[in-house]
Amino acid sequence: MLSMIKNYFTESIQTQIVMTEALSQPIEQAANIIINALLNGNKVLSCGNSISAANVQNFTAQLVSGIDVERPSIPALALVSDNILISTIANHYQQLNDIYAKQIQALAVENDVLIVLSTDGNDKSIIHAVQEAVIKDLPVIAITGCDGGTIVGLLGQNDIEIRIPSHKERTICEMQLLVLNCLCQLIENTLFLR
Numbered sequence: 001m002l003s004m005i006k007n008y009f010t011e012s013i014q015t016q017i018v019m020t021e022a023l024s025q026p027i028e029q030a031a032n033i034i035i036n037a038l039l040n041g042n043k044v045l046s047c048g049n050s051i052s053a054a055n056v057q058n059f060t061a062q063l064v065s066g067i068d069v070e071r072p073s074i075p076a077l078a079l080v081s082d083n084i085l086i087s088t089i090a091n092h093y094q095q096l097n098d099i100y101a102k103q104i105q106a107l108a109v110e111n112d113v114l115i116v117l118s119t120d121g122n123d124k125s126i127i128h129a130v131q132e133a134v135i136k137d138l139p140v141i142a143i144t145g146c147d148g149g150t151i152v153g154l155l156g157q158n159d160i161e162i163r164i165p166s167h168k169e170r171t172i173c174e175m176q177l178l179v180l181n182c183l184c185q186l187i188e189n190t191l192f193l194r
Helices: 002-039 051-065 083-093 101-107 124-136 149-154 169-192
Strands: 044-048 076-078 113-117 140-144 160-163
Touching (some): 002 044, 002 113, 044 124, 051 076, 051 113, 051 169, 083 101, 113 124, 124 140, 124 149, 140 149, 140 169
Parallel strands (some): 044 113
């Protein structure tokens, strides 16, 4: 067990070291997109499946409630949180593919920001969400892993992909949370601690 523990932490640390060099610029760009949207009166929408859904809820909670300072709430919605709405959409359409796209259609306005999490970039519900964001003219920040999957091909020149350098789902999810925590810190510091 000790060997497994050391390997687990070593893998996490090595991935973070690679991310420090490879992802600092896209994370900064993503933070700036979110900050500019918020300064213009827009909101942040986010979605993901499985463990990524939990990461999205944590991210939204931090934006709304604050991290390190007492401050006003940031307008943010986790599209994964309303079980009744999600099950109604899934039941009505006999599939889960549109559970986020329908919410974006109803709730998003032009220049809101959509953050999507997908470990491999091929989740149909996330793909449909990005497609709806393109229609509604929302900037998209995609936090992916593996090779980025189908989502990468849907992103425009003003969108950002933050690709975790791993093919292991648990590592990607762990690093997605790290990226989201970093984004929260950057947003909060820029908007409230200048």
